[in-house]
Structure formats: structure tokens, C-alpha cells
Amino acid sequence: MRGAILYAPGDVRVETRDDPKIEKPADAVIRVVAACVCGSDLWPYRGIEAVAGPTPMGHEYVGIVEEVGADVSQIQPGQFVVGSFFASDNTCDICKAGYQSSCVHREYAGAGGAQADLLRVPLADGTLVATAERPDEDLIPSLLAASDVLGTGWFGAVAADVQPGKTVAVVGDGAVGLLAVLAAKQLGAERIIAMSRHADRQQLALDYGATDIVTERGDDGVTRIKDLTGGLGAHSVIEAVGTQESMMQAIRSTRPGGHVGYVGVAHGIQLPGEELFYSHVHLHGGPAPVRRFLPELVDLITNRTIDPGKVFDLTLPLGQAADGYRAMDERRAIKALLRP
Amino acid sequence: MRGAILYAPGDVRVETRDDPKIEKPADAVIRVVAACVCGSDLWPYRGIEAVAGPTPMGHEYVGIVEEVGADVSQIQPGQFVVGSFFASDNTCDICKAGYQSSCVHREYAGAGGAQADLLRVPLADGTLVATAERPDEDLIPSLLAASDVLGTGWFGAVAADVQPGKTVAVVGDGAVGLLAVLAAKQLGAERIIAMSRHADRQQLALDYGATDIVTERGDDGVTRIKDLTGGLGAHSVIEAVGTQESMMQAIRSTRPGGHVGYVGVAHGIQLPGEELFYSHVHLHGGPAPVRRFLPELVDLITNRTIDPGKVFDLTLPLGQAADGYRAMDERRAIKALLRP
Numbered sequence: 001m002r003g004a005i006l007y008a009p010g011d012v013r014v015e016t017r018d019d020p021k022i023e024k025p026a027d028a029v030i031r032v033v034a035a036c037v038c039g040s041d042l043w044p045y046r047g048i049e050a051v052a053g054p055t056p057m058g059h060e061y062v063g064i065v066e067e068v069g070a071d072v073s074q075i076q077p078g079q080f081v082v083g084s085f086f087a088s089d090n091t092c093d094i095c096k097a098g099y100q101s102s103c104v105h106r107e108y109a110g111a112g113g114a115q116a117d118l119l120r121v122p123l124a125d126g127t128l129v130a131t132a133e134r135p136d137e138d139l140i141p142s143l144l145a146a147s148d149v150l151g152t153g154w155f156g157a158v159a160a161d162v163q164p165g166k167t168v169a170v171v172g173d174g175a176v177g178l179l180a181v182l183a184a185k186q187l188g189a190e191r192i193i194a195m196s197r198h199a200d201r202q203q204l205a206l207d208y209g210a211t212d213i214v215t216e217r218g219d220d221g222v223t224r225i226k227d228l229t230g231g232l233g234a235h236s237v238i239e240a241v242g243t244q245e246s247m248m249q250a251i252r253s254t255r256p257g258g259h260v261g262y263v264g265v266a267h268g269i270q271l272p273g274e275e276l277f278y279s280h281v282h283l284h285g286g287p288a289p290v291r292r293f294l295p296e297l298v299d300l301i302t303n304r305t306i307d308p309g310k311v312f313d314l315t316l317p318l319g320q321a322a323d324g325y326r327a328m329d330e331r332r333a334i335k336a337l338l339r340p
Numbered sequence: 341m342r343g344a345i346l347y348a349p350g351d352v353r354v355e356t357r358d359d360p361k362i363e364k365p366a367d368a369v370i371r372v373v374a375a376c377v378c379g380s381d382l383w384p385y386r387g388i389e390a391v392a393g394p395t396p397m398g399h400e401y402v403g404i405v406e407e408v409g410a411d412v413s414q415i416q417p418g419q420f421v422v423g424s425f426f427a428s429d430n431t432c433d434i435c436k437a438g439y440q441s442s443c444v445h446r447e448y449a450g451a452g453g454a455q456a457d458l459l460r461v462p463l464a465d466g467t468l469v470a471t472a473e474r475p476d477e478d479l480i481p482s483l484l485a486a487s488d489v490l491g492t493g494w495f496g497a498v499a500a501d502v503q504p505g506k507t508v509a510v511v512g513d514g515a516v517g518l519l520a521v522l523a524a525k526q527l528g529a530e531r532i533i534a535m536s537r538h539a540d541r542q543q544l545a546l547d548y549g550a551t552d553i554v555t556e557r558g559d560d561g562v563t564r565i566k567d568l569t570g571g572l573g574a575h576s577v578i579e580a581v582g583t584q585e586s587m588m589q590a591i592r593s594t595r596p597g598g599h600v601g602y603v604g605v606a607h608g609i610q611l612p613g614e615e616l617f618y619s620h621v622h623l624h625g626g627p628a629p630v631r632r633f634l635p636e637l638v639d640l641i642t643n644r645t646i647d648p649g650k651v652f653d654l655t656l657p658l659g660q661a662a663d664g665y666r667a668m669d670e671r672r673a674i675k676a677l678l679r680p
Contacts, residue, residue, distance in 0.1 A: 098597060102596030230433075232433060232434065232444075244613075247613060256437075256439045257434060257437045257438060257439035257442070265614070265617060266614050269612075269614065270611065271611040274607065276611070277606040278626060280626040282622065284622040286617050286619070287620075
């Protein structure tokens with residue numbers, strides 16, 4: 001089969017590799033129907049995260065089950081499935097509490113690389129969600145989005161305690177931030193302030209339900225949010241970047257008693273305890289437990305209530321994966337979909 | 341009147357001062373029945389916080405209303421009242437959401453110094469809660485505790501989302517930590533792990549409902565909590581110290597998806613963002629909005645359901661306030677009550 005390998009910063013190649021096989025009785029092997037490039041893939045691509053030798057890439061996927069191990073009972077060959085980037089047993093106390101991405105048996109589902117023809121998925125019963133039937137072709141991008149960026153934006157909104165009638169601000173206009181806007185809308189937010197300085201992303205935010213656009217960043221952005229909320233700050237702020245500036249912007253944009261949901265991977269951030277203490281905000285986030293939301297998200301997509309697939313503004317054959325990385329790195333594309 | 345003044349680290353004197361007067365129409369002046377020394381008073385007493393000239397001390401109080409301003413309608417002269425350390429209007433959006441200690445009109449109620457014969461309390465209607473009648477003498481310590489330490493421990497438990505049937509750990513065995521144990525018990529926790537290495541405090545924790553005592557600190561303490569919770573950590577952890585070590589101990593003792601409620605004033609703390617991200621905990625805390633809880637706490641005390649006043653293990657006349665500071669500084673007393 002073919003699969004994308006990152007050799008060094010900026011150096012992604014699609015190569016012929018061994019087909020994955022069932023290694024453990026809880027595994028499934030799926031034929032990938034669509035995969036994509038994640039914002040987090042850009043960390044090693046840009047050399048910000050170290051690359052420890054050639055690394056199979058990709059952790060977002062939809063596909064058709066080819067084969068399952070002896071212990072798999074819920075998932076069958078031939079089913080169309082959506083999975084999460086963390087494999088989970090979905091039965092331990094942590095999973096039952098809705099934190100499958102911290103499952104006591106957690107494994108990284110992208111270890112084999114989802115930007116490929118085939119992928120081995122551990123703990124298939126607890127990780128994959130099958131659709132009732134083979135979905136229409138035009139739903140593929142949205143179902144793929146559910147695998148990570150939609151699930152992550154949704155978790156951001158849930159972690160930020162988005163409630164009907166409330167005011168929500170979203171820091172970050174990448175695919176996760178845009179889908180956090182969609183999630184906030186679905187969860188009933190009355191006012192959704194998207195922070196973006198790119199016209200195409202602003203438009204998509206408005207399409208997804210944003211009511212206000214703020215182009216300022218940092219303390220200026222905070223001032224604008226305060227101006228828009230009677231001086232108090234938003235009830236809920238979703239942080240979808242992962243930098244020191246964006247985290248502080250999110251915390252300072254939230255009213256006392258409000259909630260920050262942070263889903264940008266917090267690289268090298270230090271949060272000042274005393275400021276956090278007096279801010280009176282709730283802080284929650286982390287790697288999204290996508291599996292918690294997948295059944296509901298798959299339903300919302302297949303009944304065409306939501307259309308998260310619009311974040312994919314570039315579709316390429318798997319063989320051109322390197323072009324997808326380049327387009328996202330240069331911010332020419334919001335998110336690149338790859339078709340094997 | 342007499343009042344306690346901090347002149348410099350270690351130098352508290354009770355002196356004759358001008359009687360406070362009504363300064364604004366929302367003020368009340370109360371005759372203090374009991375006040376006390378707070379753990380946070382020890383920060384400047386120990387020289388860890390700067391002392392900017394002679395400072396009236398004390399922010400915890402119960403008393404009899406002497407006089408009210410023209411705009412005060414809910415509180416009347418002659419009533420026995422309990423107040424919070426932050427004065428609040430109790431009508432703004434932040435107060436209505438239950439965050440009176442971040443009220444948009446917040447004032448520090450201890451500005452005049454509650455360790456005194458008389459105290460001016462701003463925003464009396466939104467700050468003070470009157471009892472139905474003059475309480476029995478033996479209830480005075482418990483009602484005084486409601487003014488800060490009980491309200492703060494209670495907020496810690498609420499911020500840590502203590503729920504019936506759950507496992508709670510409490511970091512810190514000062515008065516706030518001990519009353520957080522009491523709060524966790526009242527809120528229905530099944531298992532309450534108190535972290536303490538002092539026999540007298542351990543005993544009070546057990547009296548208040550602790551089921552387990554852990555004497556280890558730091559990473560060893562975390563390991564013990566994990567051992568006691570099937571390797572997962574507690575559902576809820578209340579942090580009642582305010583140091584880097586105690587905050588990290590609290591975060592690391594909490595299971596993924598669990599809640600940290602932190603009420604120790606976070607001095608000089610930096611929280612590592614990436615560790616917090618992967619910890620999957622909820623983090624909430626800050627200066628306790630005591631006013632939110634006061635009506636309920638006053639009821640629980642006056643109907644003798646709870647006895648938080650047991651944290652006062654030293655009672656002194658106001659004139660001996662300096663002895664109270666010394667005893668708490670040297671950890672000979674958990675908490676010193678002062679009677680004018």
C-alpha cells in the first residue's frame with residue numbers, strides 16, 4: 001500500500017509500505033476512504049516538534065472495514081466507519097465518564113499513519129463508529145471532519161460550557177476554531193464572536209453562525225470582546241490555537257464565573273496562577289474525547305443538519321499529500337483532504 | 341474604638357482609632373461581636389506580602405448593625421449579621437451568576453479592619469446576611485467561620501464539583517482545608533481523603549467526615565492518592581494552600597475528566613500548559629463568592645447541622661490580637677478568634 005511519511009521538516013513523501021495486519025485481537029484494519037492533514041501535523045512539519053526518524057503521518061480517517069480481530073464484536077467487515085485519533089476501550093471508568101482520549105488503555109490511532117491506503121485501528125469496538133449504511137459521496141468530507149476537527153471544536157464548545165442564550169467567543173480561525181463556531185451555534189449560543197483576520201475564514205465563520213467578527217488580537221482583541229459584552233467578557237470562550245498569547249487572550253476575554261474551553265495543544269505555555277485565580281474563570285480542555293461525541297455528530301451529518309466538511313478547501317489524491325502540507329503551511333488552504 | 345493595625349512584619353498592635361462612620365448611602369456600620377485571624381493575614385505578617393504602611397487588619401466578622409445609610413433597605417439596626425470579605429451589590433450580572441467576589445462594584449470589606457470594635461461595611465444590602473434572631477452564644481464561632489473560611493472551603497468543594505458518591509481529596513489542613521472536608525461531606529461525597537501530617541488536624545478532619553488520611557506530600561502524596569483510587573486519581577480535589585507544590589499535587593491527584601477546586605491564593609504560581617492540557621482536569625477557583633453560600637450556611641449553622649466553629653482552637657480578647665497572630669504563625673493554633 002501507499003502511505004505518507006515525514007522524513008524531516010518540510011519533507012513528506014508518499015511511499016510504498018507493507019500493508020498493516022491485525023496484530024491484536026481487538027484490532028481492525030480499514031481501507032481508508034479519506035484522510036486529511038491536521039494543524040497538529042504542521043508542528044513536526046515546521047520543525048517545531050522534533051521528528052525522530054521517518055514517521056507515518058495522519059490520524060483522521062474514514063474508511064471501510066477490511067478485517068477484524070477475534071475479539072471484535074461490534075464492528076464488521078464491509079461497514080463504513082469513522083474513528084478517533086485516540087483508540088479507546090470505551091468501557092473503563094475514564095471512558096464511561098466521557099474522557100475516551102484519556103482511556104486507561106489509550107493508544108494513538110495514527111501510529112500506523114492514516115494518510116495511507118490502509119490503517120490498523122486498535123481497540124476497534126471502542127474506537128470506531130459505523131454508519132447505518134454507506135454514506136453518499138458528498139457526505140465523506142463532513143464525516144471525515146467528525147474524526148478530529150469537528151470533534152475537537154465540539155469538545156471546545158462543551159468544555160467552554162456553551163449554553164442556549166449565551167455569548168461565546170472563539171479564539172482561532174483554523175478548521176477547529178471554525179467548527180467550534182458551528183458547535184456553539186448547534187448548542188444554542190445566542191451570540192458568537194469569531195476572532196479572525198482572513199476574509200475567507202470570516203465568511204465561513206459567518207456561514208457557520210458567527211454573529212460578530214473581531215479582527216484584533218491579544219489585548220486589543222480582549223478590549224473588543226469586552227466592548228461587545230457590556231464590559232464583562234463572554235460567558236464562554238473557546239481557545240483553538242495553543243500559544244501563550246491565545247490562551248491569555250481567551251482567559252482575559254471571559255467574564256468572572258465564565259468558562260474557557262481550550263483545545264489548541266498548549267505548546268510551551270505557562271499560566272500565571274495569581275491572574276487565573278482572580279479571573280474567576282473555569283478552565284477545561286485537552287485532547288478532545290472525540291469518541292464521546294461521534295454517534296451524535298455522525299447523526300447530525302447524515303441527516304444533513306450540519307455541514308462541517310466545508311472546512312476542506314483543498315482536495316488532493318493521496319499521492320500529492322506533500323502539496324496539501326505545503327498549502328496548509330503557507331495558509332493557502334484551511335484544511336487539505338486526501339483521497340487514496 | 342480599638343482596632344488591630346499591622347505596622348511591619350511581625351508587628352501587630354491594637355490601638356485606639358476613630359470610629360468608622362457611614363460614608364456612602366449603601367454603607368452600614370456594625371458593632372463587631374467576633375472577628376478572627378485569617379491564613380491570608382499571615383502573608384503580610386510574615387513579610388511575604390509587602391506592608392505599605394500601617395494597615396488595619398481583619399476581614400472576617402459577625403456583628404450587630406449600629407447604623408445604616410439612606411439607601412440601605414434590607415438590613416436594619418439591631419440585626420445580627422454575617423458578611424463576606426468582599427462587599428458586593430448582589431444585583432449585577434456577575435453577582436446574579438454567583439460570583440459576588442467579582443461583583444462589578446466590588447469593594448474590600450476589610451478595608452477598615454474587622455479586628456476592631458466597629459466596622460464600616462460597604463454595599464450592606466448586597467453583602468450582609470441577617471439571622472432571624474440573635475443567635476445563641478455557642479453559635480458565634482460557627483457563624484464567624486461562615487464569613488470566610490467555611491464559605492471558602494465550601495466554594496472549593498463546589499468548584500471541585502463534589503457530588504454524591506464521589507471520591508474527594510483535600511490538599512491543605514488549615515481551617516479552609518478542614519472546612520472543605522466538612523463541605524464535601526455535606527455535599528454527599530462518599531470518600532474524603534484529607535492530606536495532613538498533624539495529629540490534631542487529622543482528628544478534626546476525621547470529625548468532619550474524612551474517611552482517609554494521607555500524610556505524604558508532593559509526588560509521594562499523588563502516588564498515595566492514586567493507590568487509593570484504583571490508579572485513576574480522585575474525582576474532585578480541593579486545593580487550599582496556594583503554593584506551586586500544592587497546586588501541582590492537586591492537579592496530579594485528579595483523574596482525567598475530574599475537577600480541581602482551588603481556593604488557596606495562588607502566590608507566584610506558574611501552571612505548565614501542556615501538562616494541564618493532557619491532565620484533562622477541570623480547573624476552577626479564585627476568591628470565594630461567600631455571599632452566594634451565606635444564606636444556606638447560616639441556616640445549616642443555626643439549625644445545628646454543621647459545626648464549623650470547631651476550627652477555632654484559640655479564643656482571645658481583641659486586645660491580645662498579637663498573640664493570635666503569633667500562635668497561627670507558629671502553627672500552635674489552627675485559627676484564632678478575637679472577641680472585642
